[in-house]
Amino acid sequence: MNEFNLVPAPRSCQLRGGYCSLGLDRAVSAPEKWAQESEILAQWIREGPNGAPRVRIVCDESVVGKEAYRLHIAEDEATLVASDGAGVIRGAATLRELVLSSSSSMPRLACVDIEDEPRFAWRGFMLDTARNFFRVEFLEKMIDVAAMHKLNVFHWHLTDDQAWRLDLNFAPEVAAQGGIHRDVRYQEPVYQEDVYTHADVARVVEFAARRHIRVVPEIEMPGHVTALLASHPEFCCRGGKEPNLRFEPEYRFGIFEDILCAGNDAVLEFVDRLVQELCSLFPSPVIHMGGDEAPKTRWLSCPRCRQRMITENLMHADGSPNPEKLQAWFMEQVQASLVKHGRRMACWDEVIDGDMDKSVMVFGWRGNNVGKVAAGRGYDVVMCPQTKACYLDHKQEDLAEEPGQLGVCTLEDSYVFDPISPGLSGEDAKHILGGQANLWTELVPFGRQAEYMLYPRLCALSEVFWSPKDKRDFQDFLQRMQTHGSRLDTLDIAWRRSDVQKRRE
Numbered sequence: 001m002n003e004f005n006l007v008p009a010p011r012s013c014q015l016r017g018g019y020c021s022l023g024l025d026r027a028v029s030a031p032e033k034w035a036q037e038s039e040i041l042a043q044w045i046r047e048g049p050n051g052a053p054r055v056r057i058v059c060d061e062s063v064v065g066k067e068a069y070r071l072h073i074a075e076d077e078a079t080l081v082a083s084d085g086a087g088v089i090r091g092a093a094t095l096r097e098l099v100l101s102s103s104s105s106m107p108r109l110a111c112v113d114i115e116d117e118p119r120f121a122w123r124g125f126m127l128d129t130a131r132n133f134f135r136v137e138f139l140e141k142m143i144d145v146a147a148m149h150k151l152n153v154f155h156w157h158l159t160d161d162q163a164w165r166l167d168l169n170f171a172p173e174v175a176a177q178g179g180i181h182r183d184v185r186y187q188e189p190v191y192q193e194d195v196y197t198h199a200d201v202a203r204v205v206e207f208a209a210r211r212h213i214r215v216v217p218e219i220e221m222p223g224h225v226t227a228l229l230a231s232h233p234e235f236c237c238r239g240g241k242e243p244n245l246r247f248e249p250e251y252r253f254g255i256f257e258d259i260l261c262a263g264n265d266a267v268l269e270f271v272d273r274l275v276q277e278l279c280s281l282f283p284s285p286v287i288h289m290g291g292d293e294a295p296k297t298r299w300l301s302c303p304r305c306r307q308r309m310i311t312e313n314l315m316h317a318d319g320s321p322n323p324e325k326l327q328a329w330f331m332e333q334v335q336a337s338l339v340k341h342g343r344r345m346a347c348w349d350e351v352i353d354g355d356m357d358k359s360v361m362v363f364g365w366r367g368n369n370v371g372k373v374a375a376g377r378g379y380d381v382v383m384c385p386q387t388k389a390c391y392l393d394h395k396q397e398d399l400a401e402e403p404g405q406l407g408v409c410t411l412e413d414s415y416v417f418d419p420i421s422p423g424l425s426g427e428d429a430k431h432i433l434g435g436q437a438n439l440w441t442e443l444v445p446f447g448r449q450a451e452y453m454l455y456p457r458l459c460a461l462s463e464v465f466w467s468p469k470d471k472r473d474f475q476d477f478l479q480r481m482q483t484h485g486s487r488l489d490t491l492d493i494a495w496r497r498s499d500v501q502k503r504r505e
């Protein structure tokens, strides 16, 4: 495409002729309001092996779009033009890539005009920190490299059957008991306690915000709650009836039948206080409340849940109780708590099965078609289908030696995925807000492995979410990855080289 080998590819890139020299002592100047952005840019371009050009950051309201930017590299300096701090950071990410891959034999950049803006507003990456705990330092490294790829949402999966990772002031017992994970690989079980404190959360939110990345927390409910039931067994349907009922965070993986009782008002009161604390910790306008994989076995045999279905008229056409509608009703109560704090709820796509209120943001994970159906019915959708696209816990190649689970998703699968499914018409397509890569960590016990699962598929997806569709070309992407891989090396990312190496041979 061009000699710069940028990933994701910019909208337009025009060589002007001539070169701009690099040095270790070049200044960055910026309007006062962008002091923070300027500081991040200066930090990023110091990573280049040959220094950086002099950079002038300029505010120009004629640049349309918060994340849009123009980057002009002339012989004497680089000018980065944007109308918002987010655009400055996206442009800084481009400059970071340029200096990272500058040649040591000729420390200079070709003069160029780049004009760029994102295709989709939501460009997310999710990390499951429940199945495996990752230190804050690792989260920061991951967020910083995601920022280079112009991603803008970190979806932080904080709770699941296997652990509850978020410390709560109003209910300290939840993390105290839910944050202890039993490792059964040893003859004597080993107990590990790992929880994020409020100070940890504040640090991650601030680190991401400086890179114009939003942190969207996710708390799972009504299913995937075994770690919560460890301290509150009374919150499940069997809770009131079996006095000796005890739970501990699961060491097994899968889907478990004990979920929150939708007929118990004490559960809703707990959720309301939880939402209040979440909103005080996370400034994100969107909060994710799970809503996936909730088996309805217990609800159907629970007198309180059955009573709720009767009282709230959550019935099938034949008059029998409809637990899918009960789930939609339950999630609507959670949503009401969020709305009190001016926030919007996001959920996995099961919520459309019970015809939930259209204001919920839907994460289409079960397949391309579910997302398409949701958009067609008027829901705003973030596309993250598990089918050969966005589930980065899947193997990258169908080999026994390759790490991964539950399927195969090659680099090319991720690259050719498009959030706008074929046949989605103009009006419905507007409900597709963007896409997201999800990394579940049942079989990813170390950060280094997480890097291997993420890269280079996340590079491919960043291009799917950012670049114009007509710019996408897998062979060209593989070619650019040769250079881009060396940037990942400089940033100490343990990326999977096989596909890019094959291309080289």
Ligand SMILES: [Zn+2]
Pocket (backbone or CB within 6 Å): 236, 237, 260, 261, 262, 263, 264, 298, 299, 302, 303, 304, 305
């Ligand atoms: Zn119940």
